[in-house]
Amino acid sequence: MYSEGLINKGGCMKKLINNPDNVVKEAMEGMEKAHGDILKINYDPAFIARKDSPKKGKVAVISGGGSGHEPMHGGLVGFGMLDAACPGAVFTSPTPDQMEAATKAVNGGAGVLHLVKNYTGDVMNFQMAADICASEGIKVESIIIDDDVAVKDSLYTAGRRGVGSTVLTEKIIGSSAERGDNLETVVKFAKYCKDNGRSMGMALTSCALPSVGKPIFEIGDEDIEMGVGIHGEPGRERMKIKPANELVDMMIEPVLSDISLKNGDEIIMMLNGMGGTPLIELYLLFNRAVEVASKKGIKTVRCLVGNYITSLEMQGFSITVMKANADILKLWDAPVHTAAIRWGI
Amino acid sequence: MITIESVKNWIFDLDKIYNEQKLYLSELDSAIGDGDHGVNLARGFDTVKSQWEKTPPADLASAFKLISMALIKSVGGSAGPLYGTFFMRGGLVLANKNETGLDEWIEVLDKGIAGIVMMGKAQKGDKTMLDALYPALEALQKAKSEGKTFADALKASFEAAETGMKDTIPLLAKKGRASYLGERSIGHQDPGATSSAMLLKSASQFF
Known part of the structure; x- marks a missing residue:
């Protein structure tokens, strides 16, 4: 099914589908x-x-x-x-x-x-x-x-x-x-x-459209895409992979500095998986992200950690920070019942 | 001549072309976008073809409207509204006309391109489909002023579109998803300009 077309370099990614x-x-x-x-x-x-x-x-x-x-x-x-x-x-x-x-x-x-x-x-x-x-x-x-x-x-x-x-x-x-x-x-x-909300993402791997079958972008075994979007569209920079803490530091700095946060401010943070990242890694990343914010006197008072806005099977993560206040937290804590998020009910 | 029959042949040929070229267009799109351009256009023109077969339009204006609505409802992305608007605005020129030539085709392209500009707010040189469409329109106008036949004008226009398409390679993208790449968009041919050049090349074979 994927062998047609004028240009066909590289293999296809396996997918659990019937018909694209x-x-x-x-x-x-x-x-x-x-x-x-x-x-x-x-x-x-x-x-x-x-x-x-x-x-x-x-x-x-x-x-x-x-x-x-x-x-x-x-x-x-x-x-x-x-x-x-x-x-x-x-x-x-x-x-x-x-x-x-x-x-x-x-x-x-x-x-x-x-x-x-x-x-x-x-x-x-x-x-x-x-x-x-x-x-x-x-x-x-x-x-x-x-x-x-x-x-x-x-x-x-x-x-x-x-x-x-x-x-x-x-x-x-x-x-x-x-x-x-x-x-x-x-x-x-x-x-x-x-x-008052800002985000940044990164990817370890690409992802493939079901209808195309091949990775959207090529990426070397040791490379990562920093600043990736949610469609596998390349981001701001291609670089060598680094330890998780260094990656978190590189991402949370621009996120925090883009909204005017000061000592004592409260935030809601989402540490989001891109679809192919294990939860154990997301918690490890979240641990660092909260630490970095805390060192700046910024308190993470609510959070989501998991896969909420994904990019098919891409491995990677994104950090979202939203400045909170009493009104916003009241709305955040209000009951919700959806397939992915449920509390208070 | 632009007749209901030649428009039908053109559109059905485009369906064939976009299906044949969908992986090529998607590969171009993967380099600087999200890799769905070919797949989306193939789906869109499949829809146009099946709509046409179900309810064949009686005149040119309703043919362009059918094409427009089918593309808007089935393509999605930015290509859906952009090509949909192109056919919508271009088709308005053809009200109450059933056999038309170079003068009307220039008007169709002119109004269709104006619709794309209104919707996408891009300019010439932004590395978009306009970089194939504008040169095509200019070539048509030049051919008209030189008194060329419709067939020669169509040939000149798709050749200009193909040149414009290739000229997108060194450009820095300023609109759409490719713009996120900044400098890295340089060196890649724009998929929208490519699909537009294909559209005009096919038109030259049937009008």
Whole structure:
């Protein structure tokens, strides 16, 4: 199946799939079987919605993006988090008809917030959907998350990428909507998260699209990609592998320094696996990250450690830091019940 | 001539081309993007073809609208909205026209490119599909001013697109995922410019 094509250098990566074209659909069918108690699934156009949606009078929060980042976003749909998620093809943004249908399906009459990761395709497709919905009288606001400090935000790039902060933002604004905040307030918290969350990632290995089969980038046995995005897109620098603590130090410095944190500040930290990294390594990395922050007088008061925003089978990790305050922590601690995150219920 | 039949042949040929070249386009995309460009376009034009077979459009304007909507709904990424907008805006030129030539094709490209610029906010030289499309449009305009035939103008336009495509190799990407690479995007041919050159080459064979 993978032998066709004009250029075929290197081997294919093994994958547990049947037909590359059916990967997303079959995974959605599996999610329906696993989490049918909290989710309902629409296949055409594809979106995953809360079982109890639409909730009358509640602001609806929708996100979406390419597949291959699971559990984000479908695994983050449920009480206290997203109302719907639109999965695109693997590493490809979803199409406007998906967001349009999801928006209409979960709109409870109090407005809808689209949470978009800053990738060119995602922004364009969400914008087209928001325009269509707005033209039909649905109140839609869009917030674009752009937290990746590995990319310089300048006229010469598409801007910082949207990565790990998205997960924390979905929890915080999902809980804001859940407790009955109006659209304006939910948007205010989304802007807070956008302004106060920063991330950086790295990769030990590449990953392969099911439909292509071969690694997205070549990487030497002793090399790592520093500043990698969540699609295997190369990052800021290729370098030799170093001890874990040195890698954490290289990543957390730019993350912490990009948001104005001072002695005594509190943060929520996510130490995220890219999909192929064992949890034992993630805890080891988290240990160092908390230490480094602590030495600067910054207190890690809440955390997530695990695989939340992945890049297929890529080995690597990312660190996300969000500055906290009493309001944000109250929302963070509020009950949540999704496939991937559950507490307080 | 641009007729409903020649548009059909063009679009069906594009489906064949993008399916044949999907791994090549995806390889180009892997070097500076995320490696899905070929796969996405193949899926998009498969959808266009099946939509066309299911509900054949009656005139050129509805043909371009069908192509646009099918691409927007099935491609995703940035290629979906960009090519979708190209056909949407370009097709508006063809309202109430059924047999058209060089003048209209220049208008289609001009309006289609303007749609891409509006959607993607890129400029010439940013290492995008525009670097194949703009030279193609300029070649058409030049051919018209020199009084060339439509066939000769189409040939000049795809040759200009292919030159523009190759000229993306030394450029530094300023839009889309390739822009994250900065200097490292230099030395790679842009996949969007490549798929655009393929689109224009195929058009030259059927119009």
